[in-house]
Amino acid sequence: FATVASQKQAILQNLNGIVTQLQNPSLYSTEWANRIDINNDNGPIVSCDVKAGDVLTLYPIDRVEFGIHECGRCVDLLHPERFPYPHLRNEKQDLCILSDNDSIRQGWLGNKIPMDRENKGNCAFVPLPSIAPLCAIVATRDIAQGESIQETKIGRKKTLELAMTVGKLYANEIGDLLPYLNEMAYANIPLPKKSVKLLDNFHKINKSYPELRQIHSNPDIYTIPNFLSDEECDRLIEKSRQGIQPCLVKNEQTGEVELDPSRTSTNANIPKREVPSIIEKITDLANCDAEQVEILQVLNYQKGQEFKPHTDGFERATSACGFLDSGRIATVFTYLNDVDNGGKTIFTKLGLDIKPEKGMCVVHFPMNLDMLEDERTEHQGGVAIDEKWILTTWIWKHFKGDFRYDEEFLPSLGDDLI
Ligand SMILES: O=C(O)CCC(=O)C(=O)O
Ligand SMILES: [Fe+2]
Incomplete structure (x- = not known):
């Protein structure tokens, strides 16, 4: 030496x-x-x-x-x-x-x-x-x-x-x-600039999930009617009532999550430990491990509330929700009630509107496996007229790395194990 x-x-x-x-x-x-x-x-x-x-x-x-x-x-x-x-x-x-x-x-x-x-x-x-x-x-x-x-x-x-x-x-x-x-x-080592890549390398879900329907291709969007039973939907709504609060959005400048006029609904964070059978369905459908599943949120939209057009992915390496240097490779959401008027999920660039049906699940892919965003999946939660409930989560490419975000820190939402 x-x-x-x-x-x-x-x-x-x-x-x-x-x-x-x-x-x-x-x-x-x-x-x-x-x-x-x-x-x-x-x-x-x-x-x-x-x-x-x-x-x-x-x-x-x-x-x-x-x-x-x-x-x-x-x-x-x-x-x-x-x-x-x-x-x-x-x-x-x-x-x-x-x-x-x-x-x-x-x-x-x-x-x-x-x-x-x-x-x-x-x-x-x-x-x-x-x-x-x-x-x-x-x-x-x-x-x-x-x-x-x-x-x-x-x-x-x-x-x-x-x-x-x-x-x-x-x-x-x-x-x-x-x-x-x-x-x-x-030291901050600059990474090589990403070359423009074809968006062709997406996470693969379980294509043989019962009653899976493809409603759009390239970008692919799937639905499963009755993914959750009426009873599961009702119990999820009841559970979430105990933790409901105004929705937050990540501020890309500061990295903080905060109130944002683009997302006016309320939501509750559901600890995975309290919904094991829902997690099993999601991981089976999304072909992933439970540790790749982000926090589960139940959103509630009252008349006039909405989630303005957005994509679900985050640009650049991110530490959102404890996932380090990772990305959201799939979105999985399920409507928890029938909504007759308003509140459609609108894929703004695809001319595709989805009317909420109780128990119906929707899957789309905000980022590919190279962690490039697919802007084509931009969507919005349309302005609610009738009340709307929806369970939503996102699948990440990697397991959680930041243990400060461990689900064990989430407060319980009661004894009902769904
Ligand atoms: O409310 C909806 O229809 C969509 C919700 C949504 O896009 C989200 O939570 O990221
Ligand atoms: Fe979204």
Whole structure:
């Protein structure tokens, strides 16, 4: 580590060059940093034979996504309240560490790490509390020179074992760099501008859900009549009466949620724990995990109230509702009463009006899987004449990462378990 001191200075002077700087193998011991050819277009290639358990290189942990199955769970492990290992609080056995399946990582290694779709991984990301914000990429089996690295899904016991071993081995050396690495971790690295992409890569719902009807294609919109029974609708309305309050809208400038003249209805937040059978229906239909489901809201529109034209997606990476750097890939709402006059949902750019029918569910896709908004899905809750009740929620691309938004903090709306 003789050369490290002078290089620290260089790194600080050149925060914009972080990617290059951190790719410099001489920053680290040759034992564990020069084994990946990070300049290869197809993803990192191992440049020498590697033994199981060897550290291939380091990786900024805030760029790693923790996931279960196919769902990336992006956790900001730099956050003091959530560090270390908040995900290990999760009781799920199959915790694995993998990259997001269809995005290219914008990490300090500045490179793509291909998703291990077939689970033939040969390395794992190992969180190392002692050297945060870096984690190690560790070989989980022998890797031959020329092979590209692919992440392995490993159980949490194995993750911990690897973290312990690697953490102990390298804590001192890397700890020396910690303040500098931290500074870099928080540096604002401009991401490459998104190129104009075709809106063709959307989340896929469960097409065999009973009575699913497609009422618009490209952009796709589906309905399911009688998705909820009359009884479920009535009980949801009753439950929500206890928590009803004026609707709020996220202010894109400040990030705060606040009263907004574009949304004059009232609503109640329904804790998922109080509506398990509704959640089961939604996850079955939307083909997603319950953790991807945003807060459930019951909206009430009285005469004259409305939700002016809007899209449901948020532009840019967002931390709305605890979903970090994610997006709303589907909207699922269900009318809770029949509405004879007014209150239609109007898709303003599609010439499509939907008249509320008790129990009917509507699904549309505000953003695609590249997290681009589909402006064509702009819609409004038309001005109410008769009273209107609607249950609405949104499916996010990733699991919640910010635990301050945990549903356990939502007040109960009574004992009725629906
Ligand atoms: O009230 C409606 O018809 C639509 C509600 C809506 O668009 C929303 O809550 O995002
Ligand atoms: Fe909406």
